[in-house]
Amino acid sequence: MPQDQLVERRDGFNYGYRMRCECGRSSLLSARDYADEINEAHLDCEHCGAGIHFGRAVIAIRDEHDLALDDEMVSRFAWYHTSTWPNWPSPDYANQTKLKLKESAGRLGFSVERALEKVTTQAFHLGTYEAAVENMFRRMRDQADGGAQFHLYRVKLRPGLRIEEGYRDENLDEAAQLTVPELEASGVDVVRYLNAHEAEGTLSVAVQPDALASVQQIAVPVAQLADEVPGTDPVGASDVVVAQRESDQASAMLRDVSVYERRLMKFGLRPDPDGLGRVAADRQMEVYEKWTAFEDELARLYMPDISPMVVVDFQQGLRSWRGAVGCVEPDRFSERVSQMAALVTEPEKVIRLLSQQSWRAIGRGA
Secondary structure (H helix, E strand, O other): OOHHHOEOOOOOOOOOEEEEOOOOOEEEEOHHHHHHOHHHHEEEOOOOOOEEEOOHHHEOOOOOOOHHHOHHHHOOEOEEEEEOOOOOOOOOHHHHHHHHHHHHHHHHOOOHHHHHHHHHOEOEEEEOHHHHHHHHHHHHHHOOOOOOOEEEEEEEEOOOOOEOOOOEEOOOOOOOOOEHHHHHHHOOOEEEEEOOOOOOOOEEEEEOHHHEEEEEEEEEOOHHHHOOOOOOOOOOHHHHHHHHHHHHHHHHOOOOOOHHHHHHHHOOOOOOOOOHHHHHHHHHHHHHHHHHHHHHHHHHHHOOOOOHHHHHHHHHHHHHHHHHHOOOOHHHHHHHHHHHHHHHHOHHHHHHHHHOOOOEEOHHHO
């Protein structure tokens, strides 16, 4: 099969969920109800009537007839991955990782050799387009990658791979941290698993490095789509500017007071006779509130039909970007949001552009 005829499987970013009951069957839950944690995060099982305390721990597969369960289809699918490495999977990954680990080892007190072995022997993880994009948002938030340059990869697997039967549940079985030696010990090249962290309920795969045949890549945000984003004037931008200016003025009145002392003043543990500490704290809280309102307005403007669960992940990721790059200008932030939002609102265009990129052979096919 030609590489440009890989099979796509798309769920979009406005999906619902299925939650597993103790009876062994699953029930549908909308993204809105999930986000609102209805009934104190409980829903009634559609089959036995028992209560299900829903959440990631009981995520069930969305489609029990997912084509990814067909071994012959695994190598026919286009799989996706996001990485901060511009040439993933990089042959220099181990050396670069070792340098980074050495910088942190003394400060954090761990063994470079043991950490390096764990990191560099992990299997490669691939998923749907949605899972790859959501993984990027999570990394921006949780792994200090807020300001990093990400790349989106479209992956072709080799035919004839050894595939473990069925799929593992990420909540119940070892899957997310699978290593190459563990795959070898199991006698397989590919392990399918139920993803409980990104695009929850879809099937991802952990694969041996040699299972990759070739990749296409594109930097995100996608420059071609960024040029198509129309200019807007979101409500709330001026409120952020005013709040920030007033906060800066209040902080300037405390220029001779340390941050530590300001915190004590805030909690009444240090005298604040002129009320300057309280005013500064109040102004800073107003900045936070105005930014939050502005972020919600941008989400309404640029992602009106996207799952509220995905929107939250998106907002947290972009908030990390703002902190990493020191962005305090609403206009600049708005531009970044509009560019990144195209990944979830225009996935067909992103995939089309990605599929037009040149293939780069991996491993023995290079």
